[in-house]
Amino acid sequence: MGFFSNEEFIRYKKCTQPVYQTPASIQQMLDIAGVHENGIFEIEPNNGAGKKRRKFDRVYSFSDLNYVDQDKQQKDGILFQLRKFLNSMDTDFKITIQCEPRDVTNFQKSLLQDENKSEYPELARYNNEMIKKSLEKGQENVRKQRYLTVSANCRSIExxxxxxxxxxxTALPIFHAMGSELVPLNAVQRFQKIRNYFFTDDGEESFILPFQDMVQAGRDFRNSILPHSVRNHKSYMEFDEECMRILFAAVLPTRLNEEKLIFELTDFPFYTCLTIDTAYIPREVLRGKISNTNFYNENAIGQEVQA
Incomplete structure (x- = not known):
């Protein structure tokens, strides 16, 4: 008997139904009903005069965890904090690792020393050559950004x-204990990250107006961050001069290498976006499902012993 065969359990396993089943325009590609300057987005419209619970979400950026180079005791401490975070989550959330475009020239300038102003120009020249060689081995035109998207069902923005x-x-101290920082994104920062998902022009800030200027101008933020056209093909999507293919991992191996899995799925010389979606299941439903599974297992073992 499958673990997800229980109807009530399957109901929590299903993803949230999109607001727009079939988008009628490019703007409807983003199922965002309302935007607030602090970065909280309303995903579902208010159809109940504030009495109906609807979905809100907020995005946080977090820094990478130094897990591979730690000893066993430190790794156990990180995993303990991670379990603590997962057990504290009573809502749906998504982890996104997005490889965004990066201006190589500015990136190199931020790392290289000015040989003319250096007190030891020969040493600065040697260090710059070593840095350039190291950058050539990596993906200097791509930077990895990590985001946590958390959803909540509330009646109002307040x-x-x-x-x-x-x-x-609750979450900030846990991330700090793991050696990471959790920082909320405001509305303009979220606009910029969404735009980087569709465009590869290094995400120039000039395309995104300040939030108050956008409101005063009556400008729809979707016009600044979405492509002008989208063409659907059998196995990929095409918008403007970019192409995108979406892959879904329906089955995962029973044994995963936690030290290499995420790195191998995101270490590419092109722009990628890896998402891990997690749906919250109430504890009482989970306990009932586990109890039923154990009951059926005991019956199957008993029948096998009798046979």
Whole structure:
């Protein structure tokens, strides 16, 4: 008997139904009903005069964890904090690792020393050559960004702000204990990250207006971050001068190498976006499912012994 055969369990396993089943325009590609300057987005429209619970979400950026180079005791400590974070989550969330475009020239300037102003120009020249050789071995035109998207069902934006404040007071210390920093993104920063998903022009900031200027101008943010056209093909999507293919991992091996899995899935010389979606299941439903599974296993063992 499959683990997900229980109907009530399957109901929590399903993804949230999109607001737009079939987009009628390019703007409807983003199922965003409302935007607030602090970065909280309303994903579902308010159809109940504020009485109906609807979905809000907020995006946080977090730094990479130094896990591979740690000893066993430190790794166990990181995994303990990670389990603590997962057990504290009572809502749906998504982890995204996005390889975004990067201006190679500016990136090199931020790392290289000015040989003319250096007190030891020969040493600075040697260090610059070593840095350039190291950059050539990596993917200097791509930078990895890591995001945590958290969803909450609330009746109003005020309730959502209180909910996310409570979440941050719980999650920030856990991430800090793991050696990472969790930073919320505001609305303009989220616009920029969405735009980087569709365009590879190094995400120039000039395309995104400040939030208040956008509101005063009556400008739809979707026109700044979405492509002008989208063409669907059998195995990929084409918009403007870019092409995109979406892959879904329906089956994973029973044994995963936690030290290499994410790195191998994101270490490419082109722009990629890896998402790990997690749906919250109430503990009482999970306990009931496990109890039923154990019951059926005991019956199967008993029948096998009798046979």
């Amino acid at each position: 309730e959502a702000e209180g909910w996310f404040d409570t979440f941050e007071h």
